[in-house]
Amino acid sequence: MRLGTVVGNIWATRKEEGLTGLKFLFVQLEAPDGSPIESPVISADRIGAGIGDRVMITTGSAARFVIQDKDLPIDAVIIGIVDSVDVESR
Structure with missing residues (x-):
């Protein structure tokens, strides 16, 4: 899993049949x-x-298994919205 912040929307009116109904977002990966x-x-x-x-x-x-019983052609999927991150410093 990776952390990131949503920085934009992707609009695609035509896409692969199995992707219909999914929303796509640009996510900037972060430390x-x-x-x-x-x-x-x-x-x-x-x-x-x-x-x-x-x-x-x-x-x-x-990421391909986000919808049960379907094998989707996607490389990344959002699986949670983060409330907070606590990192212990050493």
């Missing part, structure tokens, strides 16, 4: 302290995240 890392990724969203929300995403083959 635990909130600093951006890597490039933003497009993530499927079924939980209602919005711009500015800090989210958890999963990527790779695990």
Whole structure:
């Protein structure tokens, strides 16, 4: 799983049949302290995240199974909206 902040929407009126009804968002990946890392990724969203929300995403083959009984062609999916992050400093 990875942390990130939703930074934008993706609008696609035509897409693969299995993706109909899914919302797609741009997520800027982040380190635990909130600093951006890597490039933003497009993530499927079924939980209602919005711009500015800090989210958890999963990527790779695990993301394909967001809908039971379907094997979807997606690489990233939002799996939670983060309330807080506490990181112990050493």
